[in-house]
Amino acid sequence: MILNTTYTNKDHDATINEMVGKPFGLWDKIKMSGTGSGRMIITDVSPRLERALLNGPDINYANIELRPKGILVRITRRLDNFTWIIPYYQLYTYLTNGLSIHGQGEFLHFRNDRFLKNNKDFIKKMLNLKVLFTKDHYI
Numbered sequence: 657m658i659l660n661t662t663y664t665n666k667d668h669d670a671t672i673n674e675m676v677g678k679p680f681g682l683w684d685k686i687k688m689s690g691t692g693s694g695r696m697i698i699t700d701v702s703p704r705l706e707r708a709l710l711n712g713p714d715i716n717y718a719n720i721e722l723r724p725k726g727i728l729v730r731i732t733r734r735l736d737n738f739t740w741i742i743p744y745y746q747l748y749t750y751l752t753n754g755l756s757i758h759g760q761g762e763f764l765h766f767r768n769d770r771f772l773k774n775n776k777d778f779i780k781k782m783l784n785l786k787v788l789f790t791k792d793h794y795i
Contacts, residue, residue: 657760658705661730661739668739675741676726691722693778698731699754700765705740718764720757720778722785729757729764740764744789755779 657675659668680691698716714734721728726743742759750756754768766772 657741659739659741660736662735662737672723672728672739672741676728676743677724679721679723688722688781690778693720693775693782694771695719695732696755696766696771696775697769698764699767700763702762702764705762705764718766720782722782725789727782731764744786745793747786749779749783 657671659665659671661668680688685691695717696719698718716731716733718729718731721730726741727747729740729742731738731740740759740762742757746759748758750758755766755772757764757766
């Protein structure tokens with residue numbers, strides 16, 4: 657699900673918290689060494705995401721926030737902010753020429769550059785949380 661989060665909306669916050677859980681508390685964030693990635697450059701998106709988000713030749717950035725039951729991909733386009741909500745059970749990642757995140761029939765591809773390399777530890781943390789969530793809920 658993709659939401660326009662440029663402005664604060666209580667309904668959107670409730671939807672996000674219902675789908676992927678409330679944000680980690682301060683102590684958990686300290687233990688995990690943070691729950692947010694640095695920004696990464698988007699190079700390719702699925703056709704439906706492209707129509708909704710990426711109009712024009714501008715460079716688009718995104719970052720990822722970890723939640724207890726999923727991730728939030730926060731996409732910045734000019735002055736607008738969009739949030740793609742992906743529960744862990746719908747999340748698939750591929751490390752090809754960059755990082756691809758797939759979920760809900762959509763995908764987003766990040767450029768393989770210094771921004772992605774700086775987030776290598778974060779990506780490992782995200783994948784470990786997905787494994788722990790899957791193990792706790794489906795095995």
